[in-house]
Amino acid sequence: QKEVEQDPGPLSVPEGAIVSLNCTYSNSAFQYFMWYRQYSRKGPELLMYTYSSGNKEDGRFTAQVDKSSKYISLFIRDSQPSDSATYLCAMIGSNYQLIWGAGTKLIIKP
Amino acid sequence: NAGVTQTPKFQVLKTGQSMTLQCAQDMNHNSMYWYRQDPGMGLRLIYYSASEGTTDKGEVPNGYNVSRLNKREFSLRLESAAPSQTSVYFCASSQGGTDTQYFGPGTRLTVL
Numbered sequence: 001q002k003e004v005e006q007d008p009g010p011l012s013v014p015e016g017a018i019v020s021l022n023c024t025y026s027n028s029a030f031q032y033f034m035w036y037r038q039y040s041r042k043g044p045e046l047l048m049y050t051y052s053s054g055n056k057e058d059g060r061f062t063a064q065v066d067k068s069s070k071y072i073s074l075f076i077r078d079s080q081p082s083d084s085a086t087y088l089c090a091m092i093g094s095n096y097q098l099i100w101g102a103g104t105k106l107i108i109k110p
Numbered sequence: 111n112a113g114v115t116q117t118p119k120f121q122v123l124k125t126g127q128s129m130t131l132q133c134a135q136d137m138n139h140n141s142m143y144w145y146r147q148d149p150g151m152g153l154r155l156i157y158y159s160a161s162e163g164t165t166d167k168g169e170v171p172n173g174y175n176v177s178r179l180n181k182r183e184f185s186l187r188l189e190s191a192a193p194s195q196t197s198v199y200f201c202a203s204s205q206g207g208t209d210t211q212y213f214g215p216g217t218r219l220t221v222l
Contacts, residue, residue, distance in 0.1 A: 009149060029162065034207050043114075043200055043213030044153070096207050097168065101153040 003027055006089055007091045014109050016043030019076040020021045020055075021069070023089035023101045026070065032092040033065050038103065048074065079108045111155045112136055114214035122220045123191045131186040131217050134203030141206040142184035144167075144176060146197040147216075153200065159184055161205060173209050 013019055021035075032051055036044035048063040050056045050072075052059045056063045062075040076083055089101040117132045135142065144156040145168075155168030159178040175187045183216060186202075188195060198218050202211040 004152075006152075031162055032168070034210075041216070043215050045213065046210050049201075049210060056153055082123075090153075095166075097151070097155055098211065102152040 001026065002102075003093070004089060004091060004101045005098050007104055008015065008102050010107055012107040012109060013079060015079060015081060017079050017108075019074075019079050019083070019106060019108075020105050021074040021076075021087050021089075021106065023068055023072050025091060025099075027074070027091075027093065027099075028067070028070065030091040033063070033072050034092075034098075035061075035063055036050040036090060036092045037085045038088060044088055076087045081108045081110050084108045112213055114201055114203055116199075116214040116217050117193060117217065118133070120218045122222065124222050125192060127191050127221075128187065128189050129191065129219075130188075131199055131201075132218075133185065133214060134183045135201075135203040135212070136182065137203060137212065139203040139205055139212075140181070141204045141209075142178065142179070143202040143211065144174075144184070144186045144206075145200045145202065146195075147200060148172065148197050156199075157188065176213075191219075193221045195219065196221045 006026045035048040037047045038044040053067045062076045064073040086103040088103040090098045092098045114135045143158040145153040157176040161163045162181045201214045204211045
């Protein structure tokens with residue numbers, strides 16, 4: 001079993017919809033959680049960074065962490081075609097190494 | 111600020127050939143990383159350098175070597191390429207610890 005599980009998709013939604021992307025993890029020691037966005041043929045770029053449980057909002061993006069369920073989510077409001085990308089979750093494990101989900105491919109249809 | 115740069119962008123090798131992937135960062139970061147990304151596998155850490163003068167193995171180090179040339183540069187070498195090393199390789203850098211990692215544009219490597 002992988003330490004971080006993420007549905008690879010693709011997830012296809014119409015423009016303007018609310019998108020929910022999720023990851024589950026098995027190691028209760030994880031404290032730092034990240035969402036990276038990766039456009040096709042580009043490197044990942046940090047989108048959201050949260051510590052411990054709770055919500056963090058940045059514009060149309062909200063990151064949510066539920067440590068009791070070992071579950072993290074990224075919500076995108078008013079989704080745009082420019083949001084079409086692969087979204088990777090990551091968590092900091094031992095020796096400060098990042099443990100990655102496989103990524104979810106998101107397609108926003110105009 | 112260029113951030114993290116990688117060369118080459120693309121490379122095709124024959125089995126058994128060697129090559130070095132170059133990475134440089136201009137953010138004065140202490141730590142640098144090499145990852146490979148394969149379909150359905152996410153990013154896997156090959157080697158990292160927590161600070162200048164140190165290197166450590168990651169999750170998938172076999173078949174690779176690294177050199178932290180100075181604070182700016184971190185190279186990845188394939189001594190005898192194998193088809194299983196066909197992948198996209200990303201270099202990243204950070205200040206270290208829990209700091210954000212910043213990624214380069216990647217090198218697409220095909221081994222025939």
